[in-house]
Amino acid sequence: MNSMFENELNYSANKYRTPDGAPTDIVIFTILSKEKNKVKKSLPSRELYVMLIQRNIWPYERKWALPGGFTRETETVYSCAERELKEETGVDLAHLEYFNVYSDPGRDPRGWIISHAFLALVNENVLENRRAAVDASEVRLYTVNEALSLDLAFDHRQILQDALQRIRQRMLTTTIAKEFLPEEFTIGELYQVIQTVVPEFEEKNFIRKITSTQSRKGIIEEVKDRNGSLELSNRYSQRAAQLYRFTDLEPQLSIYS
Amino acid sequence: MNSMFENELNYSANKYRTPDGAPTDIVIFTILSKEKNKVKKSLPSRELYVMLIQRNIWPYERKWALPGGFTRETETVYSCAERELKEETGVDLAHLEYFNVYSDPGRDPRGWIISHAFLALVNENVLENRRAAVDASEVRLYTVNEALSLDLAFDHRQILQDALQRIRQRMLTTTIAKEFLPEEFTIGELYQVIQTVVPEFEEKNFIRKITSTQSRKGIIEEVKDRNGSLELSNRYSQRAAQLYRFTDLEPQLSIYS
DNA sequence: GTAATAGTGTCTTTAAGACATTATATG
DNA sequence: CATATAATGTCTTAAAGACACTATTAC
Numbered sequence: 001m002n003s004m005f006e007n008e009l010n011y012s013a014n015k016y017r018t019p020d021g022a023p024t025d026i027v028i029f030t031i032l033s034k035e036k037n038k039v040k041k042s043l044p045s046r047e048l049y050v051m052l053i054q055r056n057i058w059p060y061e062r063k064w065a066l067p068g069g070f071t072r073e074t075e076t077v078y079s080c081a082e083r084e085l086k087e088e089t090g091v092d093l094a095h096l097e098y099f100n101v102y103s104d105p106g107r108d109p110r111g112w113i114i115s116h117a118f119l120a121l122v123n124e125n126v127l128e129n130r131r132a133a134v135d136a137s138e139v140r141l142y143t144v145n146e147a148l149s150l151d152l153a154f155d156h157r158q159i160l161q162d163a164l165q166r167i168r169q170r171m172l173t174t175t176i177a178k179e180f181l182p183e184e185f186t187i188g189e190l191y192q193v194i195q196t197v198v199p200e201f202e203e204k205n206f207i208r209k210i211t212s213t214q215s216r217k218g219i220i221e222e223v224k225d226r227n228g229s230l231e232l233s234n235r236y237s238q239r240a241a242q243l244y245r246f247t248d249l250e251p252q253l254s255i256y257s
Numbered sequence: 258m259n260s261m262f263e264n265e266l267n268y269s270a271n272k273y274r275t276p277d278g279a280p281t282d283i284v285i286f287t288i289l290s291k292e293k294n295k296v297k298k299s300l301p302s303r304e305l306y307v308m309l310i311q312r313n314i315w316p317y318e319r320k321w322a323l324p325g326g327f328t329r330e331t332e333t334v335y336s337c338a339e340r341e342l343k344e345e346t347g348v349d350l351a352h353l354e355y356f357n358v359y360s361d362p363g364r365d366p367r368g369w370i371i372s373h374a375f376l377a378l379v380n381e382n383v384l385e386n387r388r389a390a391v392d393a394s395e396v397r398l399y400t401v402n403e404a405l406s407l408d409l410a411f412d413h414r415q416i417l418q419d420a421l422q423r424i425r426q427r428m429l430t431t432t433i434a435k436e437f438l439p440e441e442f443t444i445g446e447l448y449q450v451i452q453t454v455v456p457e458f459e460e461k462n463f464i465r466k467i468t469s470t471q472s473r474k475g476i477i478e479e480v481k482d483r484n485g486s487l488e489l490s491n492r493y494s495q496r497a498a499q500l501y502r503f504t505d506l507e508p509q510l511s512i513y514s
Numbered sequence: 515g516t517a518a519t520a521g522t523g524t525c526t527t528t529a530a531g532a533c534a535t536t537a538t539a540t541g
Numbered sequence: 542c543a544t545a546t547a548a549t550g551t552c553t554t555a556a557a558g559a560c561a562c563t564a565t566t567a568c
Contacts, residue, residue: 017330019276022360022371043546073274073369076360101358101373103279103333112330114279114371116358172511173430188546194513203514204531207548210513213529219512237546239538253510254429255476256451256467257460257557300519445519461558464521470556494519496565514530 020111024081025068025102025156027119027163028089030127030141031180031196043188043236046196049141050160051088052152056138059109060153064142066160068115081118088139095121095179099166100159107155115154119163121179171197173253175219178246184223186233186241187211219251220244277368281338282325282359282413284376284420285346287384287398288437288453300445300493303453306398307417308345309409313395316366317410321399323417325372338375345396352378352436356423357416364412372411376420378436428454430510432476435503441480443490443498444468476508477501 028051033044052064067088071080081096096118103114127141142150147160170176171194180193187207194201203209210220223231223243232240285308290301309321324345328337338353353375360371384398399407404417427433428451437450444464451458460466467477480488480500489497 016278016327019279019330021273022276022279070273071360071371073276074362076362077358077371078360098358101334101355103328103335105331105333114328114334172509172513174512186547201513204533206513209530234539234546237538238540238544239547241547251512252429253512255431255508255510256429256458256463443520461560466557491519491566494565495517495567496520498520 017112019114021070021113022077022116023068023070023113024077024084024116024118025066025159026081026085026088026096027066027117027160028085028122029119029163029167030122030124031193032124032141043192046192048144048196050144050147051139051141052147052150053088054138054140055153063153064140064147064150065153066117066156067139071116077116078118081116081120085118085120089120089122089127091120091122091126094123094126095176097166097170100162102155102159104155115159117159117163119167121167121176123180168198172201173251175246175250184231184233184243184245186236186243188236188241190220190244218247218249221247274369276371278327278370279334279373280325280327280370281334281341281373281375282323282416283338283342283345283353284323284374284417285342285379286376286420286424287379287381288450289381289398300449303449305401305453307401307404308396308398309404309407310345311395311397312410320410321397321404321407322410323374323413324396328373334373335375338373338377342375342377346377346379346384348377348379348383351380351383352433354423354427357419359412359416361412372416374416374420376424378424378433380437425455429458430508432503432507441488441490441500441502443493443500445493445498447477447501475504475506478504 030049030051031046032049033046035044051067053067055061055063055065067084069080069084069087071077075083078096078098081098085094085096086092097120098116098118100117101114102117105112107113107115144160144164148157150157152160167176177190177193177197180196181189187210190210191203191206221244223245225231231243233243234240287306287308288303289306290303292301308324310324312318312320312322324341326337326341326344328334332340335353335355338355342351342353343349354377355373355375357374358371359374362369364370364372401417401421405414407414409417424433434447434450437453438446444467447467448460448463478501480502482488488500490500491497
């Protein structure tokens with residue numbers, strides 16, 4: 001079945017057992033917003049969701065699992081993840097990040113299968129469009145807590161937990177918050193997105209830290225119109241708020257400075 | 258050759274090409290010290306080294322490569338890396354960290370081989386003992402710059418570069434510096450180790466930052482003897498220096514606080 | 515004394531942290 | 542005017558940054 005090592009006669013034939021597959025599993029996160037209050041303008045409530053699919057074949061038939069699939073010989077595991085992400089969500093350009101490999105013997109009853117786990121961050125707008133098109137009975141968004149309370153297929157509960165830890169760390173140390181925000185956003189929205197992913201996050205003087213601290217200043221900038229005057233938004237508030245956008249500066253953190 | 262999917266008759270036979278192996282490659286870093294000055298006590302000069310082995314079989318015969326080997330069906334890729342690390346260095350308990358997967362089609366002329374790259378940090382004392390025992394002609398420590406200037410086997414130059422980037426980031430955001438230091442060390446040694454891995458690192462008031470800043474205070478602590486008086490060392494200096502040790506506190510960094 | 519490393523004093527500027535206050539727009 | 546969010550004022554404390562200065566000990 002494996003036609004390999006044909007290149008060089010001298011090379012010792014492959015007498016070893018070889019893996020039965022190198023799939024990817026993708027933890028696709030999104031944040032859904034719900035308008036809270038029709039009477040007065042107010043910030044929506046947001047919650048973190050993860051996409052699961054219900055398996056219809058052995059093994060773990062009927063159980064919910066992470067989307068994913070087998071890597072082909074002609075692609076990298078990253079390309080495979082891109083392909084699967086596109087198939088499930090229709091999304092081409094999302095944040096897609098490799099985070100771990102799962103290789104416990106026995107993790108898959110089909111054989112010796114080493115899985116490569118990715119996490120993807122998808123904006124709800126992009127996703128909502130797609131959901132209507134896809135057969136909704138097999139694909140669903142679950143809140144992270146719901147998902148963790150399910151009896152997921154394979155070692156997907158572990159993978160989900162690891163992904164969650166990773167996305168929380170990334171949310172605080174990189175600018176991935178931008179994946180969940182429009183190009184231009186208010187400080188309130190940014191703060192809310194961070195808290196949605198990292199519930200224990202709290203900074204009293206958030207606006208000041210992010211706008212006036214030397215070391216952080218520069219990761220976001222005020223949006224101005226062509227006359228140079230500041231652009232405001234009152235999407236979510238009575239009083240219009242300053243709009244910001246992320247620059248392409250990535251902060252360098254250090255425990256020693 | 259692959260005896261799989263025997264569990265369930267209904268499961269569609271594995272009609273797909275499967276990988277020819279899932280090896281690990283390990284980037285083993287160490288820091289070597291050279292005494293600088295026999296006349297006066299002074300800090301040694303330190304340099305970052307990486308362990309390479311010279312291949313003696315096809316493919317890439319005679320080229321230098323990262324140590325590593327094929328994962329077995331009965332172990333995880335992490336166990337495989339542990340096993341290989343032990344074989345090369347004799348070291349059981351070192352910092353060993355998975356950092357990336359390499360799966361470009363064609364990266365290995367032997368077939369479809371997906372490699373899992375680890376980085377290991379080993380203290381020079383442990384390593385020096387071992388080196389005498391091992392046949393030195395096939396295993397060598399190269400300075401990182403030397404290694405990068407070699408024509409390494411496979412995609413190992415890329416892997417080494419990625420590992421280097423990762424260890425630099427880890428050096429500044431975690432307490433892995435301890436892997437290169439004795440249990441008890443002086444501020445001067447710590448500073449030097451950081452600079453060895455991250456040459457551009459420079460902090461004027463380093464001693465004050467690390468000992469008196471609220472947010473950092475706590476990752477290292479002064480060493481005291483049983484009477485509670487401070488322990489000093491003059492290994493490397495005329496004037497004895499305070500000894501410190503790492504606590505088991507891991508700092509949490511954030512760009513938003 | 516000189517050299518080499520360790521560590522402190524002092525002053526200025528910047529940031530953090532807490533909280534009250536003001537600002538703006540909606541219904 | 543009540544409400545909801547945005548943003549500033551003010552005061553205290555902590556930390557950063559610069560740099561001169563003192564401390565210790567081998568030779």
